[in-house]
Amino acid sequence: MTEANPFSPSAHELSKESRARLAQFGTLTVSIFLLIPVALILGMIAYKAWPALSWAYLTGDVTRSGAAGGIWGPLMGTFYLTLLCLAIVAPIGVLAGIYINEYAPDNQLTRTIMVAVTSLAGVPSIVHALFGLGAFVAAMGMHKGLLAAAMTLSVMTLPVIITSTREALSSVPKNFREACWNLGASRWQTIRTIVLPNSFGGILTGVILVIARAAGETAPIMFMGAVMWLRIAPSGPERLAPYGLNDEFMAMSNHLNLISKDIPGMPEQMKFGSAFVLLALILFINGIASLVRLRLRRRKRW
Amino acid sequence: MHPTHLEFRNLTVRYGPKKALDDISFSVPKHSVIGIVGPANSGKSTLLKTINRTLEFIDIARTEGEVLVDSVNVKEIDNVYSLRRRIGMVFPLPVGLPMSIYDNVAYAPRRMGIHDKKHLDELVETCLRDSVLWDEVKDRLDLLGTKLSGGQQQRLTLARALSLEPEILCLDEFSIAIDPVTTMKIEEVLMRLKERMTIILVTNLTQQARRMADAVAFINASELIEWGPTGQLFTAPKKEITGRYLNGDFG
Numbered sequence: 213m214t215e216a217n218p219f220s221p222s223a224h225e226l227s228k229e230s231r232a233r234l235a236q237f238g239t240l241t242v243s244i245f246l247l248i249p250v251a252l253i254l255g256m257i258a259y260k261a262w263p264a265l266s267w268a269y270l271t272g273d274v275t276r277s278g279a280a281g282g283i284w285g286p287l288m289g290t291f292y293l294t295l296l297c298l299a300i301v302a303p304i305g306v307l308a309g310i311y312i313n314e315y316a317p318d319n320q321l322t323r324t325i326m327v328a329v330t331s332l333a334g335v336p337s338i339v340h341a342l343f344g345l346g347a348f349v350a351a352m353g354m355h356k357g358l359l360a361a362a363m364t365l366s367v368m369t370l371p372v373i374i375t376s377t378r379e380a381l382s383s384v385p386k387n388f389r390e391a392c393w394n395l396g397a398s399r400w401q402t403i404r405t406i407v408l409p410n411s412f413g414g415i416l417t418g419v420i421l422v423i424a425r426a427a428g429e430t431a432p433i434m435f436m437g438a439v440m441w442l443r444i445a446p447s448g449p450e451r452l453a454p455y456g457l458n459d460e461f462m463a464m465s466n467h468l469n470l471i472s473k474d475i476p477g478m479p480e481q482m483k484f485g486s487a488f489v490l491l492a493l494i495l496f497i498n499g500i501a502s503l504v505r506l507r508l509r510r511r512k513r514w
Numbered sequence: 515m516h517p518t519h520l521e522f523r524n525l526t527v528r529y530g531p532k533k534a535l536d537d538i539s540f541s542v543p544k545h546s547v548i549g550i551v552g553p554a555n556s557g558k559s560t561l562l563k564t565i566n567r568t569l570e571f572i573d574i575a576r577t578e579g580e581v582l583v584d585s586v587n588v589k590e591i592d593n594v595y596s597l598r599r600r601i602g603m604v605f606p607l608p609v610g611l612p613m614s615i616y617d618n619v620a621y622a623p624r625r626m627g628i629h630d631k632k633h634l635d636e637l638v639e640t641c642l643r644d645s646v647l648w649d650e651v652k653d654r655l656d657l658l659g660t661k662l663s664g665g666q667q668q669r670l671t672l673a674r675a676l677s678l679e680p681e682i683l684c685l686d687e688f689s690i691a692i693d694p695v696t697t698m699k700i701e702e703v704l705m706r707l708k709e710r711m712t713i714i715l716v717t718n719l720t721q722q723a724r725r726m727a728d729a730v731a732f733i734n735a736s737e738l739i740e741w742g743p744t745g746q747l748f749t750a751p752k753k754e755i756t757g758r759y760l761n762g763d764f765g
Binding site: 317318387392394395401513 | 566568571573574595596597598599603605607609611612613621622625626658660671674675677678
């Protein structure tokens, strides 16, 4: 009588195997389902926006309260708003992330800081808008304009940079730091020569994601100087830098918010055109972040 | 008899409520090898951390007593970085920094401000030769330190430790993660280095201490049980527990 092959599966193992396959198939199906709404949204917007898209549309002025013309003004506004926000939030956020991950001792102050960062992340954007109004415009006397709006966006996006910086820094193994400390390097020398160069990619990714977030937000800038229409210089250097720091401005997110209400005589494709441009912009920026992340993962040094 | 290089006086270290070292006192003469032996978790690694003050990176650590290098209390040295540069440290787990082999060895000198290429070239070669790694890597000095084998990374760590010509070289169970051949090579290196520096060898391998150390200190459960010349401790220890540990009965 030949012995049963000890490696052949028992009934329990067979049923476990089929349950494992079911779980794998189930999660795969759900993941594929996620793609459907994304594809539908993009497809529909692109289809309806198509007739309106043209170079003239992108570079032309907003006319007739948005019912006609182009979106140059809002595009410039979003560009400078995001640039300004980044200039403020990137240095502060990265330095704060470095402090929290590399220096902060385990004490009450540090715990308080962590609670503050987490709480800030949970604040709804409309509350950030009211904060900006109260703190920057009312209390500090700033004008409702580009700078105040950028500062409001900075406060809103600060937790994102802090968190992504911390994650990037903590992905550098602790024993590298200890090796350097034992060689007589100071904490800062170690951070400058080992930790930062090896976490640069993660930090950059966080910064890029903040760009996408700032570009798409409308609530914080709604009462901070974003307006429906402004006269933009038709040509010359002012066309490329239409807004001063204290000036009111137009922005893509706000523009979209306003034109999605009923504007008499506005062709539908223009509404979708604006939506498409904003969406394409954000997807493009997120795409760059993904590429950066991918490239840097390949260059892993340990 | 050589003068005292390192001395511990009533050193007690606590991690919060827990005592890691309890009233440790002994001294180490210059250019000798002292083996610090004891079972795991007895406090041996903590002892090394007090010498170069890297214990300060642990928030909850508290020390009482003194550690003296050349009769100077290490806590009274203003520039803690200069202290750390005088003491070389090798850890149990090999660490290759994520940079080229050349940059690994040149790391400490560069932080000190040495950037002259010729000087660094010589320094790197000397240290790699001293740690018996030169022949294996001399043609690929730009290879990432993290890509070397465990034994090679441990020798690289030794080369880094030697790059600032330390007076005291501390090794914390350096051989536990590497192969026997590399262990032997490093042991030979240490016997040569003894002429230039004082060596503190923390180990759980009693035979390694017997081979290499002039004196041995036995630490068990945070207490210094006994210390003295190697021969005396191994053949005629004063405490019974010392004899049992060195014999391999526990630990």
